[in-house]
Amino acid sequence: MSGPILESLLTCPKCGFAKTETMPTNACQFFYECAQCRVVLRPNQGDCCVFCSFGSVNCPPIQEQKGCCR
Numbered sequence: 243m244s245g246p247i248l249e250s251l252l253t254c255p256k257c258g259f260a261k262t263e264t265m266p267t268n269a270c271q272f273f274y275e276c277a278q279c280r281v282v283l284r285p286n287q288g289d290c291c292v293f294c295s296f297g298s299v300n301c302p303p304i305q306e307q308k309g310c311c312r
């Protein structure tokens with residue numbers, strides 16, 4: 243069994259800028275500031291973190307089917 247993927251490509255819904263970010267395994271990232279347009283992203287309703295909402299990969303707890311990090 244391989245571990246969760248820790249890198250996620252976050253895409254800004256406002257300007258479309260995408261950047262690869264490393265996800266923390268033991269915490270949720272709730273806010274994320276776009277490096278290009280500086281908008282502060284927050285998770286969509288029902289999602290626990292910005293990676294679940296805007297990333298190419300869900301956060302590690304979701305990948306391991308533990309439910310999200312709350």
Ligand SMILES: [Zn+2]
Nearest residue numbers: 254257276279
């Ligand atoms: Zn942006």
